[in-house]
Amino acid sequence: MEAVLAKYENQINVFSDYLEELPDSDEPVWILGEYYNIKTEKSRLLSDVRSRLWFTYRKKFSPIGGTGPSSDAGWGCMLRCGQMILGQALLCRHLGREWRWASEGEQPAEYHRILHCFLDKKDSCYSIHQMAQMGVGEGKSVGEWYGPNTVAQVLKKLALFDEWNSLAVYVSMDNTVVIEDIKKQCLQADRESRPSLPSASGESSEQGCSTRPLACPFSQPHTHSPARWKPLLLVIPLRMGINSINPVYIQALKEFFKMPQSCGVLGGKPNLAYYFIGFIGDELIYLDPHNTQPAVDSESGPPVDDQSYHCQRSPHRMKITNLDPSVALGFFCKSEEDFDSWCNLVQQEILKKRNLRMFELVEKHPSHWPPFVPPTKPEVQTTGAEFIESTDQLFESEEEFEILNV
Template sequence: MEAVLAKYENQINVFSEFLEDLPDTDEPVWVLGECYNAKTEKTELLSDVHSRLWFTYRKKFSPIGGTGPSSDAGWGCMLRCGQMILAQALVCSQLGRAWRWRAEGGQPEEYHRILHCFLDRKDSCYSIHQMAQMGVGEGKSVGEWYGPNTVAQVLKKLALFDDWNSLAVYVSMDNTVVIEDISKPCGWQEPFTSRETPEQACSHTDGNRATTCPHSHSDWRPLLLVIPLRMGINRINPVYIQALKECFKMPQSCGVLGGKPNLAYYFIGFVGEELIYLDPHTTQSAGEAEAGSGVDDQSYHCLRSPRRMKITNLDPSVALTHVVVLFKEIQMKRNLRMFELVENHPPHWPPFVPPTKPEVQTTGAGMSLPTRQIQ
């Protein structure tokens, strides 16, 4: 089986369209809300890209579910991209967007705790083991290819078991982000509008501003907002291209989950008409994670130049992601023409039920070859 998967991976490396070197251009380069000049700020730009946690195919980890696959090569690329997006949200909430990784070490304790959440071990909160088995509850057999929305649903459920980060995950429906529904998993229960901070909302119910408001910023749980979209039928509609670019300019951006048919990439920015992405289609050994000591964190950072692809080659099925650390950051551009932002839960929708811890599926760990073309 590993020989078959390696064959397909080699085909990907030969035939995939990517551009390795950064262009020599005066056009701004945007990476997750930060703007760079490729000519004068190349070092800073590469440092930013290299600091993103990079999750790829791994092999030789303990079998998923005890009897399942010991490698995700050929089927786990969308799961790995989901890990990268969630890791970026955790980095922003725990370390801040300005944090940079240094190859020589000396990273804060929070960085190491975040990294250990994603190691390929069954006891790591966001490991490939946990994601694959949680996917069984979404109708996916272990070894089956996922789409962006399914990965988002898996992350939403797994986040409920992460007591350290206390990160909430909200997945929008029907291209609509409902502010009222976002507030519930984040700990804010009173009526409000997106133009108010929690403190302002408290002032409506208690005229005494000296009174301590129970819903302060410290009570607002960090939120990963995931917006699955379909931006065309067979290929991306050109009307969405500029709006997609604007999303990468937003300070709260955690990137975009998408790619080409059966090929998942983690898009982190753009330059001109090209998207910048991290590619999970590299198989590395997971042996150092199982050893439990001296994890080689350099293998979790992509130290080469970021890859690029033309925006017009993007598959129209994507998921936009944003991290909301403070309530006031819930403000979003309303003219993106990609999704709708509304204050209240639509009355014709089913009632919104905040997610609760599901029962973890431990069966179905047998290998299921993807029904689509293997990526």
């Protein structure tokens, strides 16, 4: 099996490396809201790319669910991309967009705690284990390939148990972003008691993003006043064409990477998921999860060896016209003012300038929709599997937004 996966991996990497080196071009480069002149700022650009969290296939981790796969090679690429878009939101939330990673030197405690949220173990709140098992509630078996909307729904569920990051994840429905609903979710009172994330064994998590402190001097969970804005990860699943991307959407897609709230785009090709972080000319720049690395040993305690969590080579590129039409846009708004600014940018730069809109931005909850109820953590003290069964009716899946499996 490992030989088969290695062959599959090599085929993907040969294709991905085709446009690897960044060109010596006068075209502006945009990376998650930051502008770069590649001729004069190439080192700054590459430092920015290296600082993004890079989650890839891993092997030799503890079996998912105790008896499941011990590697996600060949099926977990969209899950890894979901980790990357969430990881970017958490970096902005705790360290700011201007933070940069260095291969040597000490990193902030918050950085290491963020990494612990994604370690390949059952009790890390956004691990491949938790995501794959939570995907069962979205109709996906462990080991089955995911699309961008399903991953967004999984992150939305898991974020309910993440007390430390205290992130509101809003996934738009029917190509519509409702301002009233988002503010209702982000400003809701935070009075309920929050139990730790249930693990696959039914025990509360002691590591990752649990409500209990890690075994190191990390900062304690934040306290929230009833009216305080909960930082927002906004995910907008879209279908920008039938079998290929409609050219009328290309310029709008570029505009999203220019926004300071940009958190990247989930997408790729059929059964090949990438995390897109920017563009140059008519090419998208992305991080590729199709690289199988050994699972990181975290038993020795923090800080973990983080070298393999940062891509230290030139980023990959692909023609925008080769993008599968099923994508999910991601944005991070740390404050209510930040969200209001994003709404204004969308109105001025996207909706008013184009006849064919990618999505709708509306002020009020549509009257013909069911009432909006902000998602809350179910009061369960049970196993991970039972948790999935008890919550799979709280969120809807929109399979029409998924990447085509052809």
